[in-house]
Amino acid sequence: MTNDDDDFLAGYDPRAFPPVAVTVDVVAFTIRDGRLHVLLVRRAAPPQQDAWALPGGFVGEWEDLPTAAARELAEETGVATAHRRLHLEQLATYGTPDRDPRMRIVSVAYLAFAPHLPDPVAGSDARAAAWMPMDDLPTPLAFDHATILADGLDRARSKLEYSPLATRFVGEEFTIAELRAVYETVWGEPLHAGNFHRKVLSVPGFVESTGATTERGGARGGPRAKLYRAGDAQLLHPALLMPSREDTVR
Amino acid sequence: MTNDDDDFLAGYDPRAFPPVAVTVDVVAFTIRDGRLHVLLVRRAAPPQQDAWALPGGFVGEWEDLPTAAARELAEETGVATAHRRLHLEQLATYGTPDRDPRMRIVSVAYLAFAPHLPDPVAGSDARAAAWMPMDDLPTPLAFDHATILADGLDRARSKLEYSPLATRFVGEEFTIAELRAVYETVWGEPLHAGNFHRKVLSVPGFVESTGATTERGGARGGPRAKLYRAGDAQLLHPALLMPSREDTVR
């Protein structure tokens, strides 16, 4: 930076620009009882009081965007920011001028995943907070949150294909069958158990064996399963493609 | 919306929120002389006057984000907004608190592609505008634009794998060899001509034949090539994977 910059900044008035607020909204997914759930809050204040919405809120003046997303998640829902296996990534930004009646609001959406998250606790801005099953959502959602949620689901579904994201939905140690259940739940269709097994083990760095097995067989019988933990791969190669890929190509 | 909302909004003061400005920045790629080029402008005003930067600027009060991106592209560089084959997609949003010395600025980055774009014309906010080759960029770039540009390149490289984006870099009608040149330029490595040919034709909806051929053979010899135009596929299946994929997996 130059001295010219200093002179310039001294006379600079930030209020000269159009009033805009920046918020973060979080699409948080988890799996409960074999169904995909998203975290929603019931708005405690206008606008759209009592409507179900994604957790979110204004970004603090000196706050980074991902920090704000983690804070909102914690504040409005009691879901611990420092949850060990929480995954947070930027999804997209929504800025249609009339998406919020208060003023021009540009919202940066984040996508979060974690295994076995606890029941949320409603925070200051929320009358209630709950994990809602994706196949039985309240309608309508506030603002354009239905669009954001749909984009988040799309992203999650395709990220399973080429990233080890699925390991974020299960515990530290898991069986191949648990991992398969994640794919089946998010993709919404059954997979061939044998082929899935072969494929997961053939992708370098996806999972690594712990040497141990489960204590018992499955709830309805079957042998004990070997336990694995997440490997160090960032990208799955070859990828696990959704069976229905070809149908949705065009 | 309810009457409660109206009461609430009547007493609402937008100035109560932390001052933030929202900008758009555009990473525009094209191919010239077999090299990948990005559009840069030389800043005409502080801060960082005279530094090279991505074209961009403040979002108008009633302006949609993609509209703002197209406008900035046109304003600062003379690249026509309505260019027939211009592709524009949202890349990501950058909001680190100190990324701009003026104030808190959140910038939504867009990615643009087009074939054979004309030489840009410097607009009001730019002292100059130019297509700069990616392998010989001026350094440093203003603000965090080097990061944004790197993210844009990553996105472009991987989008070639599973989307028909490459057809946006060539003319309305093109040969398989021209398409291959796009992949080789963006990926930065030579491809096996025979395998590429087979693969492109085997992906349903990627290209469709026009029945015609080029008027002449290649500049250095060879037969006339068949001409194709873009098909209707939105997703390539099977995908064309980068040869170096496996090395960069972890």
Added chain:
DNA sequence: CGAGAAATACTCGAAGTGAGAAGGACACGG
């Protein structure tokens, strides 16, 4: 006219995929 270059097609072995089935290990209900 000859040499080199490029578009396209073909071949071969290696690797990956979907579908099915087999072999055990285990839970659970008589």
Added chain:
DNA sequence: CCGTGTCCTTCTCACTTCGAGTATTTCTCG
């Protein structure tokens, strides 16, 4: 304690896809 059914895990087989190399033909250039 035994039979039945579950289901983890491994195999097999036919089919597709892939990378690498080669062949053929047609063109430009000198």
